Amino acid sequence: MERFFCSNCKRFYSLEPARWRCDCGSYLDLEFEPKFPIQKFLKRTPTLWRYREAIPIRSDQSILSMNEGFTPLEGIEFHGNLVLIKMDYLFPTGSYKDRGATVLISKMKEWGIQKVVEDSSGNAGSAIAAYCAKGGIACEIYVPHDTSSGKLIQIQAYGAILKKVEGSREKTAEKAMEAASKIPYASHCWNPFFLHGTKTFAFEVWEQMDWRTPDTLVLPIGHGTLFLGVHLGFKELKQAGMIKRIPKLVGIQSVSCAPLYQAFHKGWKETRPIEKKKTIAEGIAIAEPVRGRQILEAIQETGGEVLVVTEEEIKGTLKEMGRKGHFIEPTSAATIAGLKKYLKEKRRKETVVSTFTGMGLKSTGKVL
Numbered sequence: 001m002e003r004f005f006c007s008n009c010k011r012f013y014s015l016e017p018a019r020w021r022c023d024c025g026s027y028l029d030l031e032f033e034p035k036f037p038i039q040k041f042l043k044r045t046p047t048l049w050r051y052r053e054a055i056p057i058r059s060d061q062s063i064l065s066m067n068e069g070f071t072p073l074e075g076i077e078f079h080g081n082l083v084l085i086k087m088d089y090l091f092p093t094g095s096y097k098d099r100g101a102t103v104l105i106s107k108m109k110e111w112g113i114q115k116v117v118e119d120s121s122g123n124a125g126s127a128i129a130a131y132c133a134k135g136g137i138a139c140e141i142y143v144p145h146d147t148s149s150g151k152l153i154q155i156q157a158y159g160a161i162l163k164k165v166e167g168s169r170e171k172t173a174e175k176a177m178e179a180a181s182k183i184p185y186a187s188h189c190w191n192p193f194f195l196h197g198t199k200t201f202a203f204e205v206w207e208q209m210d211w212r213t214p215d216t217l218v219l220p221i222g223h224g225t226l227f228l229g230v231h232l233g234f235k236e237l238k239q240a241g242m243i244k245r246i247p248k249l250v251g252i253q254s255v256s257c258a259p260l261y262q263a264f265h266k267g268w269k270e271t272r273p274i275e276k277k278k279t280i281a282e283g284i285a286i287a288e289p290v291r292g293r294q295i296l297e298a299i300q301e302t303g304g305e306v307l308v309v310t311e312e313e314i315k316g317t318l319k320e321m322g323r324k325g326h327f328i329e330p331t332s333a334a335t336i337a338g339l340k341k342y343l344k345e346k347r348r349k350e351t352v353v354s355t356f357t358g359m360g361l362k363s364t365g366k367v368l
């Protein structure tokens with residue numbers, strides 16, 4: 001039987017849609033035992049739902065899917081290093097957030113929920129809105145007023161109620177939390193079911209590498225929902241005896257908003273307030289990551305690190321990727337700028353995996 005649990009105060013809660021955090025204020029995780037029947041996986045269509053026994057949805061009838069996932073893992077050369085890049089900008093809504101949304105909104109459907117609320121820098125909101133549309137669930141999406149117009153239009157195209165908030169990403173989250181006192185909170189940062197979707201990134205890499213693991217993954221950190229999902233996925237594979245070692249996780253932040261970089265380099269267990277500056281990498285402009293402690297633990301556990309990139313490096317990489325045939329959004333270019341930095345620093349030969357997280361068409365204004 002699955003339960004929510006709090007790693008901060010060790011409390012357990014039965015699963016219910018209104019429970020989005022612990023009474024101590026901390027985020028919750030999900031107690032769940034995944035299974036990995038490889039022969040069954042191989043017989044299924046190449047979507048992230050082929051890992052069905054490892055995804056915590058009870059009934060197949062609850063699944064809201066658009067055949068998402070199993071994105072290509074393509075070798076791209078960066079200054080003489082061949083890196084495997086997961087093409088997560090090829091999801092139905094144009095970003096990897098669909099991994100989390102398909103699972104979280106399927107759970108909402110399983111719970112019989114008719115309306116949800118979510119806050120986002122735009123992409124998670126688009127993904128939640130799309131899967132809600134698929135499931136006939138109403139939703140209110142709160143976003144900062146300066147979110148890329150492509151994302152705002154996309155959210156409304158799915159029929160969601162768009163709530164633009166004058167103020168920061170943090171102010172936007174506050175507004176959504178107020179609404180969450182009455183409407184179930186389909187939060188990609190707080191709700192652990194989202195991480196049980198993003199973890200499929202790890203399963204896909206494992207399968208696409210012939211059931212092996214890379215040495216290192218270079219991933220973005222905003223709220224860390226991909227970073228933590230990947231950690232969870234490899235942790236589950238290790239616990240089930242499917243792999244021997246969890247790869248090193250390297251996180252990338254913008255120098256304009258780097259709470260994890262600060263905490264990692266100061267040796268803190270939690271993130272602390274930072275002074276946030278403007279950045280074109282809107283998806284990682286997160287000053288107060290909900291799961292900061294958990295991200296720092298994942299970095300420690302895997303021998304990873306956090307690197308920061310400048311606005312100039314992001315812009316240069318965005319242009320460079322376009323010239324290679326990949327029109328990604330600035331937030332995704334930040335990860336690749338960090339990847340290049342990592343490749344320059346590393347001394348030994350490693351198998352490195354990274355990702356293009358979002359489609360450039362979503363933020364043409366910022367790209368311009």
Ligand SMILES: Cc1ncc(COP(=O)(O)O)c(C=O)c1O
Nearest residue numbers: 123222223224225226283357358
């Ligand atoms: C395109 C893109 N990449 C990366 C991220 C960072 O994701 P996370 O908050 O899961 O760390 C986001 C978040 O919105 C995003 O939209």
Ligand SMILES: [Zn+2]
Nearest residue numbers: 006009022024
């Ligand atoms: Zn607690």
